[in-house]
Amino acid sequence: MALIKCHECGNAISSSAKACPACGAPAKLAPKTQPGWNTWPVAIFVVLPLGLATIYLMNSGGNKVQECTERGVAYFKEIGSYPRLSSYPDAGRTAEEVALERCKRTTTAF
Ligand SMILES: [Zn+2]
DSSP states (O other), X not given: OOEEEOTTTOOEEETTOSBOTTTOOBOOOOOOSXXXXXXXHHIIIIIHHHHHHXXXXXXXXXXXXXXXXXXXXXXXXXXXXXXXXXXXXXXXXXXXXXHHHHHHHOTTOO
């Protein structure tokens, strides 16, 4: 029988006690059985693929922004607004800057 600390007063109480003898606070329920038994498969089969998927999505998202920015710059060249834009609301800003800003908002901007 192990001794645990009362979460209310810090008094050492038996882990089998239902309440603290000093302050009467109900003892916290002990964890059921062996938490390590079922958390490891969860960690490996759920958390790891999710982590990898997140990294993959972040990378592909980054590529999409870059591709979109390249399309945007090509577009600005085509309409004669390169290297700096001449029309409102982005007059005077560089084409790259504006393209990147729009692509960060949505990768289908161009
Ligand atoms: Zn107590």
